[in-house]
Amino acid sequence: MADGSSQADIRGIDIDKLAKGFADEENVFKSFVTVSTTAAREMRWQQKTSGFLDSTDTTGITASQIANTSSKSLPVVVEQTWTRNTSYVRKYFVESPLLSMEDINDSDVDILATNVRDLTRAVARQVDARIYDVITESQSPSNILSTAATATWDNGTPANIDIIADILTAKQKIRSQGYNPEGAILAMNPIEHRLLMTWLISTKGSSIPQFASEKVESGVVMNLLGTKIVVSENAITDSVAMWVPTRSATWKAFMPIKAVTIVDEGIGTKIRCFEEGECLLTDPKSVHLITNTIT
Numbered sequence: 001m002a003d004g005s006s007q008a009d010i011r012g013i014d015i016d017k018l019a020k021g022f023a024d025e026e027n028v029f030k031s032f033v034t035v036s037t038t039a040a041r042e043m044r045w046q047q048k049t050s051g052f053l054d055s056t057d058t059t060g061i062t063a064s065q066i067a068n069t070s071s072k073s074l075p076v077v078v079e080q081t082w083t084r085n086t087s088y089v090r091k092y093f094v095e096s097p098l099l100s101m102e103d104i105n106d107s108d109v110d111i112l113a114t115n116v117r118d119l120t121r122a123v124a125r126q127v128d129a130r131i132y133d134v135i136t137e138s139q140s141p142s143n144i145l146s147t148a149a150t151a152t153w154d155n156g157t158p159a160n161i162d163i164i165a166d167i168l169t170a171k172q173k174i175r176s177q178g179y180n181p182e183g184a185i186l187a188m189n190p191i192e193h194r195l196l197m198t199w200l201i202s203t204k205g206s207s208i209p210q211f212a213s214e215k216v217e218s219g220v221v222m223n224l225l226g227t228k229i230v231v232s233e234n235a236i237t238d239s240v241a242m243w244v245p246t247r248s249a250t251w252k253a254f255m256p257i258k259a260v261t262i263v264d265e266g267i268g269t270k271i272r273c274f275e276e277g278e279c280l281l282t283d284p285k286s287v288h289l290i291t292n293t294i295t
Helices: 015-026 063-067 101-106 111-135 163-176 190-203
Strands: 034-037 042-048 082-088 090-095 145-148 184-188 222-224 227-231 239-243 250-264 268-280 287-291
Touching: 042 268, 082 268, 090 111, 101 111, 101 268, 111 239, 111 250, 111 268, 145 163, 163 184, 163 190, 163 239, 163 287, 184 190, 190 227
Parallel strands: 034 250, 145 287, 184 227
Antiparallel strands: 042 082, 090 268, 184 239, 222 227, 239 287, 250 268
């Protein structure tokens, strides 16, 4: 059966496939979390409390006894704890104005493709921002780990700045919770990225041979100290977030991103774009926020 004029595939453009292509460019952070589906808008899920079972348990016995239990003694009782949470799917929804059929036919600009692109980017950007906000607990660390920077990265005295120490502290704290920080995501705003590159090249350039000639060429995303640096406008300045990809959080998709056309015959066409889902912070102790990076 042929497609009707109100369906997605019109004028030689597969609107839905085009939307998904543009979304892939914008959803930076979605690539670094686990993505799965949910069949319901209300989700009950468990948030893990800790990594290693090496703290005082509910009986008051210290877990250090695990390593030195006397003969015929009962085993030390330790257990993992979880926090039960309930989350609800969020809907991201935009549409274009009515595009007249005359404009669609003779406009120098491909207004259908342009609107699909911009509407999709608008939805994808908000999804991207939501994922970052959930992972960083909206810049108010409660369950995740956090440490203030050694000195603000824009400190007027470069000798006081130690970004390498800040990154290594974040890795050390994540590892202390039983997670492997090698290959972790280090997400930062372009401001922090500029300060990082300036410090590495101008201040520490002589200490890192060939850094300026080799590392800068890799672009916005680069590797440093076993972490993958990701730069995004959705990352909030005055902090830098580190997390274990595909482990720290999960994006639960209720409806994947989609664009559809609504045709008013003889008048014009509207384009709608939407996505529904929510991000769940399942392993908060695998996340570390470096705070106070800006004066």
